[in-house]
Amino acid sequence: MPRISPKRSTAISIKPLLFFVVLPILLGILVTIAPSISSRIYTFIPTLLCSSTRVTTLICSRLSLRTMATNSAPYARERRIAELAVQRAAILTRAVYTSKVKGTVTKEDKSPVTLADFGAQSLVFAALHASFPNDNIIGEEDSSDLRSNPELTSLVFTAIQDALSSNEQGAAESAELGTISNEQEMLEYIDKGDCKDSATGRVWALDPIDGTKGFLRGGQYAIALGLLVDGEVKVGVLGCPNLSAGEGEGEGVILSAVRGQGAIVKPMSADLDSISEPQQISMNQISSTSEASFCEGVEAGHSAQDLQAKIAQALGITAPSVRMDSQAKYAAISMGQGEIYLRLPTKLTYEEKIWDHAAGSIIVEEAGGELVDMYGDAIDFSTGRTFKRNKGFIAMPKSIAEDVKKVVREFAVETYGRWKSSL
Numbered sequence: 001m002p003r004i005s006p007k008r009s010t011a012i013s014i015k016p017l018l019f020f021v022v023l024p025i026l027l028g029i030l031v032t033i034a035p036s037i038s039s040r041i042y043t044f045i046p047t048l049l050c051s052s053t054r055v056t057t058l059i060c061s062r063l064s065l066r067t068m069a070t071n072s073a074p075y076a077r078e079r080r081i082a083e084l085a086v087q088r089a090a091i092l093t094r095a096v097y098t099s100k101v102k103g104t105v106t107k108e109d110k111s112p113v114t115l116a117d118f119g120a121q122s123l124v125f126a127a128l129h130a131s132f133p134n135d136n137i138i139g140e141e142d143s144s145d146l147r148s149n150p151e152l153t154s155l156v157f158t159a160i161q162d163a164l165s166s167n168e169q170g171a172a173e174s175a176e177l178g179t180i181s182n183e184q185e186m187l188e189y190i191d192k193g194d195c196k197d198s199a200t201g202r203v204w205a206l207d208p209i210d211g212t213k214g215f216l217r218g219g220q221y222a223i224a225l226g227l228l229v230d231g232e233v234k235v236g237v238l239g240c241p242n243l244s245a246g247e248g249e250g251e252g253v254i255l256s257a258v259r260g261q262g263a264i265v266k267p268m269s270a271d272l273d274s275i276s277e278p279q280q281i282s283m284n285q286i287s288s289t290s291e292a293s294f295c296e297g298v299e300a301g302h303s304a305q306d307l308q309a310k311i312a313q314a315l316g317i318t319a320p321s322v323r324m325d326s327q328a329k330y331a332a333i334s335m336g337q338g339e340i341y342l343r344l345p346t347k348l349t350y351e352e353k354i355w356d357h358a359a360g361s362i363i364v365e366e367a368g369g370e371l372v373d374m375y376g377d378a379i380d381f382s383t384g385r386t387f388k389r390n391k392g393f394i395a396m397p398k399s400i401a402e403d404v405k406k407v408v409r410e411f412a413v414e415t416y417g418r419w420k421s422s423l
């Protein structure tokens with residue numbers, strides 16, 4: 001009988017031990033640490049690549065964009081695409097803002113529209129179509145004024161091409177944000193915003209330039225994009241190219257919010273790759289209405305400024321109102337630059353537009369504010385392109401909301417009566 005060497009005998013007795021005990025333990029350890037090892041390798045490679053050259057910097061920022069895309073927080077991808085789309089549209093609006101050629105025409109409702117409104121809408125819708133082809137869209141503009149005006153059409157298309165070529169998108173971003181190859185395609189994108197139902201499914205609402213009068217006057221304006229899901233705003237992005245997050249002279253900011261995740265601000269940059277780290281924002285939770293200041297519109301025809309002045313007095317407010325055009329007002333109070341945004345109707349027949357409030361509303365709410373109508377009722381975003389159940393909008397920090405709502409409601413009932421919804 002062959003002699004079994006002690007070594008061999010040990011090997012035979014250890015084999016089942018290795019198989020049933022050690023191997024599972026090793027596998028367990030591997031499964032636990034694998035993600036951190038792979039993420040280290042993942043971050044090590046770009047770190048290695050990130051030496052001093054611009055090329056490697058770009059590669060790193062693209063990798064960090066990919067990392068953000070895989071962020072599993074709800075609506076992370078929607079927020080990222082919306083931010084990039086607004087950022088890209090702002091390249092175009094900024095160029096037109098400083099140019100002598102604005103391509104202004106007067107719409108049927110007598111309000112002005114510029115080549116930048118059309119260009120920004122087309123760029124944002126190209127991005128939404130590329131990334132979320134099944135979503136519906138509500139947009140302020142349509143292409144009818146362009147289709148009857150080949151010269152203006154050509155101006156808009158040139159501005160779009162300039163914007164597309166002035167940012168150094170990578171192939172991946174181009175695929176996600178889409179591109180616009182010819183005038184026909186541009187017109188088709190503009191007309192994608194004709195959805196009428198805001199109550200069902202996923203619907204984006206865009207104002208490509210909110211505050212066009214401010215834009216033409218050299219004041220504030222905003223590119224405002226919100227996502228509604230079954231009639232509730234879930235994501236909002238506000239690009240404010242002339243607003244500042246601090247004391248600075250309006251170098252431009254981009255704010256965004258996702259329901260339940262807070263609101264953030266980033267500086268607006270011409271280079272999509274350099275969107276830097278966001279900062280959380282919050283409203284001033286003051287303890288008394290007398291400490292507040294109003295943020296109000298510039299255009300006397302857009303809100304009842306005399307009545308608003310009386311309400312300010314009744315609230316004990318002595319600080320002068322901060323006046324600015326557009327949804328930049330929502331952005332300003334969300335960053336603590338003023339506290340109350342009041343917008344009372346000049347006439348009850350005017351129906352506020354969904355794109356004028358979707359993005360701003362969620363940013364204010366996620367920054368610690370409340371938005372209601374002049375009677376203190378919740379805003380109903382499910383009524384289509386315009387608000388049918390609400391008149392007069394007030395946004396304020398939660399800390400003073402009850403006091404503000406009480407005073408505004410009294411003035412509203414006295415001035416407008418108990419207006420009845422048209423639904």
Ligand SMILES: Nc1ncnc2c1ncn2[C@@H]1O[C@H](COP(=O)(O)O)[C@@H](O)[C@H]1OP(=O)(O)O
Nearest residue numbers: 111210211297298299301302303325326350356
């Ligand atoms: N009579 C009105 N009442 C309230 N808002 C109005 C009125 N007319 C126009 N607007 C809207 O006011 C917004 C700008 O607001 P603000 O004055 O606060 O900057 C624009 O979107 C504009 O819509 P539109 O673009 O259709 O003219």
Ligand SMILES: [Mg+2]
Nearest residue numbers: 207210211356
């Ligand atoms: Mg508007």
